[in-house]
Amino acid sequence: MKKGLLFLTLAQAGLLLWGGPLVSPARAQEPVTFQPPRDSEIPSGPFGDLVRKGELIFTQTGKYAGKYVGNDLTCESCHLDRGRKPYAAPLWAAYVSYPRFRSKNNKVTRLGERIQGCFRFSMNGTPPSLDSETIRSLVAYSFWMSRGAPVGKKLAGQGMYHMPPPARKPDPFRGKKVYAARCALCHGADGLGTTSDHDVVFPPVWGPRSYNMGAGLAKISKLAGFVKMNMPLSKGDTLSDQESWDVAAYVDSQPRPADPRKIH
Amino acid sequence: MTIVRRSVSTLFLSLFFLPAMTVHAEDFLKQGKKIAEEGNGSPGSVACMECHRLNGGGMPSIGSPRIAGQTAAYIEHEILGVQKGTRYAPVMAGVVNNLSKKDIRSVALYYASVRTPKLPDVSPPDQALVGLGKHIAQKGLWKKNVPACVLCHGPNGRGVPPHFPYIEGQNKGYLLRQLVSFAFLKRKDDPQGLMRGIARRLSQRERKAVAEYFASLTPPAAAGRGN
Numbered sequence: 001m002k003k004g005l006l007f008l009t010l011a012q013a014g015l016l017l018w019g020g021p022l023v024s025p026a027r028a029q030e031p032v033t034f035q036p037p038r039d040s041e042i043p044s045g046p047f048g049d050l051v052r053k054g055e056l057i058f059t060q061t062g063k064y065a066g067k068y069v070g071n072d073l074t075c076e077s078c079h080l081d082r083g084r085k086p087y088a089a090p091l092w093a094a095y096v097s098y099p100r101f102r103s104k105n106n107k108v109t110r111l112g113e114r115i116q117g118c119f120r121f122s123m124n125g126t127p128p129s130l131d132s133e134t135i136r137s138l139v140a141y142s143f144w145m146s147r148g149a150p151v152g153k154k155l156a157g158q159g160m161y162h163m164p165p166p167a168r169k170p171d172p173f174r175g176k177k178v179y180a181a182r183c184a185l186c187h188g189a190d191g192l193g194t195t196s197d198h199d200v201v202f203p204p205v206w207g208p209r210s211y212n213m214g215a216g217l218a219k220i221s222k223l224a225g226f227v228k229m230n231m232p233l234s235k236g237d238t239l240s241d242q243e244s245w246d247v248a249a250y251v252d253s254q255p256r257p258a259d260p261r262k263i264h
Numbered sequence: 265m266t267i268v269r270r271s272v273s274t275l276f277l278s279l280f281f282l283p284a285m286t287v288h289a290e291d292f293l294k295q296g297k298k299i300a301e302e303g304n305g306s307p308g309s310v311a312c313m314e315c316h317r318l319n320g321g322g323m324p325s326i327g328s329p330r331i332a333g334q335t336a337a338y339i340e341h342e343i344l345g346v347q348k349g350t351r352y353a354p355v356m357a358g359v360v361n362n363l364s365k366k367d368i369r370s371v372a373l374y375y376a377s378v379r380t381p382k383l384p385d386v387s388p389p390d391q392a393l394v395g396l397g398k399h400i401a402q403k404g405l406w407k408k409n410v411p412a413c414v415l416c417h418g419p420n421g422r423g424v425p426p427h428f429p430y431i432e433g434q435n436k437g438y439l440l441r442q443l444v445s446f447a448f449l450k451r452k453d454d455p456q457g458l459m460r461g462i463a464r465r466l467s468q469r470e471r472k473a474v475a476e477y478f479a480s481l482t483p484p485a486a487a488g489r490g491n
Contacts (some may be wrong), residue, residue, distance in 0.1 A: 081406040185427060185455050186416070188491070196418035196425070196488030233411045234462050 031156040036084050036092040036145045047140065054141025057134055058083055061123065062200075065134045070125035071257075072193060072200045072209040075138075078122065078217065080230060083145065086157020087229035087236075093158030095146035112139050121215035124257050160216075161225035166245040170220055175250025178243045182232055183251075191254055206254035214259035217252075224248035289373075296374025299367055306362040312371060315355075319380035327437025332380045333486030337426035339372035345453035352450035379485050385435050389480035393469070397477025400470060408465045413474065416458070421478050423487030427455060433483025439475035447471070 042048045057064040059082055061074040076082060083091035098111035105113070112135045116127035128134040149155060180189065186202040188194055193204035204210040217223045228244040230236045239247070300318060303309030316322055320332025331339060343360050345351030347368075363371070399405075401421065404412035414421060416428050423430030431439065445451035446463035454460060463471065 080411075081404060085406055182456065192491070194424055195491050196422055199419055199488075201415070201418050201424045232456060232458065233415060234409055234458060235456065236409070 031154040031158075032150055033156045034092060034149045036090070036149075037147055042144065047144075050137050050140040051144045053133070054137035054139075054144075055082060057137055058141060065128065068119045068125045068128045068134060069123045071123055071204070071211070073123055073203050073211060075118065077203040078226065080233075083142070085230070087159075087161045088226065089159055090145075090157060091142040092146040092149050093155045095142040096149045096151045096155070097158065111142060115139070120260060122211045122217065124210075124212040124215075124260075160222055161229045163221055163225045163228060163241060163245065166224075167242055170224070170245040170249035172246070172250040172253040175243075175246035175248070175253075178239065178247040179250050182239065182243075183247065186232065191251065205251050206256050208257060210256050212257035212259060214261055218256070218259075220245070220248045220252050223252055292370045292373050293377060295367070296370035296372070299363070299371045300374055304363055304367045309362055310359045312359070312375075316375070317380070318378075320375045320378045321380040321383045322435060322438070324383055324385045324435035324437060327435065327441050329438040330380075330383070330434055330483060331375045332378045333484065334376060334429055335423070335425045335487050336369075336372040336376035338429050338487070339375055340368055342453070343368045343372065349450075350453040352445045352452075376486075382433050382483050383435070385479055386437060390472075390476045393473040393476045394480055395473075396470065397473035397475070400466070400474050401477050405466070405470065410462050410465055413478075418488050420481060422484045425487055425490040430484055430487045431478045432481045434478055436475045436479035439478055440472055443471040443475065 042051050053064075058075040058079070061076075062069050062072070078088065079085070079091065080088040094114070095111060098114060099108050101107070102109045102114075104117070109117075110130075112130045115135055115138050116130070119125045119127045179191075183205070186194060187205045188202070191204060191206040191210075193200055193209070194202040211217055217226060224241075224244045224247075227248055228237065228239060228241065231239070297318075298304075300312040300316070303311045315326065315328040316331055320330060320334075322328045322330035342351060343363065346353045346356050346360050347363070349357075360368070400410065401413040404410055404415070413431070416424065417431050418424045418428065421430060421432035423432075442451065443463045443466070446454065446459045447466070448464075452460060466474070
């Protein structure tokens with residue numbers, strides 16, 4: 001009996017090594033790896049100026065687009081590495097994914113409109129108009145970063161990581177322990193973030209200065225995927241799936257500004 | 265009526281205790297300064313100022329760090345780490361072995377309270393490396409999963425109390441040696457091994473570049489204040 005099993009396993013291993021036609025259909029759908037251009041490739045002239053302005057707004061949103069921001073977050077708080085990091089909703093993949101249908105608005109949404117949503121929900125602020133310098137700069141920055149990315153193909157690391165369903169129901173009480181051990185060091189035990197001489201260094205993850213209930217990360221599955229791949233900084237993919245689900249459930253169970261669509 | 269009486273008695277009590285508490289803190293500082301100046305009096309004890317100077321400017325020539333204005337919580341944590349052996353520091357281990365918990369608290373409070381200008385480093389900033397160092401410090405080296413240093417150490421590395429020390433304007437010998445210690449030696453007092461992972465993933469040239477960059481800056485008078 002045992003020998004039979006061993007044989008079967010060897011046979012399977014052989015099949016896997018051989019690969020053959022079984023593997024190729026899967027390979028055809030394999031996501032494409034894309035490298036965004038380097039900073040030195042930003043051209044000079046008005047286009048380059050707009051791209052650079054976009055990067056400043058992106059990394060120091062409160063300073064360069066303060067009137068649209070209602071909390072302590074910047075674009076880079078979620079879109080790490082200046083919008084370049086895979087699985088942190090990178091801009092190079094975002095640009096080639098729009099326009100797209102979104103059930104949140106029940107319409108085909110353009111990238112500029114999508115960015116307006118970031119300001120309204122994640123930044124808990126007032127969306128800039130589509131022809132404002134803020135949106136034009138951010139769209140230009142995204143456009144530049146996506147140069148060379150294939151349209152209509154799945155790119156490795158696009159959007160946020162989609163978590164497999166949790167083995168156990170996400171539990172905020174277990175999540176609280178994960179938070180204390182792995183997150184509180186930077187975001188504070190009270191979740192309100194950390195400052196240095198009044199500058200926000202670690203963004204608040206709940207409370208009045210964090211994202212509102214309408215933001216993508218207010219969904220436990222989205223936050224779990226973000227945490228899994230990115231947190232703690234430089235230690236992405238060290239929390240287990242269950243820990244990521246639980247800590248997301250804990251963070252999203254905490255108070256935060258209301259969804260502006262539900263206030264009136 | 266009762267409330268008035270209570271507040272009067274509270275006032276009376278605080279008048280009585282407040283000076284006592286102040287004296288207590290002053291005692292700590294005085295004791296700390298004494299240890300910094302001459303050691304704690306136990307046989308063979310060495311004064312902190314031998315390497316860190318009385319005002320905490322450190323000694324760039326031997327890579328002894330500037331500690332003036334670093335938070336007391338951080339200094340205390342590091343001395344305890346050297347005692348326990350979680351922080352690799354072959355020279356300092358012999359010096360702090362005989363310090364009591366109270367000695368450590370005192371000397372940490374003392375060095376957190378002192379201020380000193382930047383001391384000249386062993387060489388001018390290496391211009392061939394400062395640019396690379398600045399890029400890693402301000403933007404990160406994410407392809408190696410290294411976030412920008414300033415994301416945790418604060419703008420320009422001015423520190424985020426209590427866990428993240430200021431590194432802005434620290435001397436280059438110290439900075440490089442710590443990165444190497446985190447990477448290969450036995451410095452393992454960093455929370456969650458964050459620095460060990462980061463330092464290991466950098467090349468020696470990159471570690472050197474980061475040290476050159478932060479050493480080229482002007483240090484803050486004290487670590488940035490927290491919330």
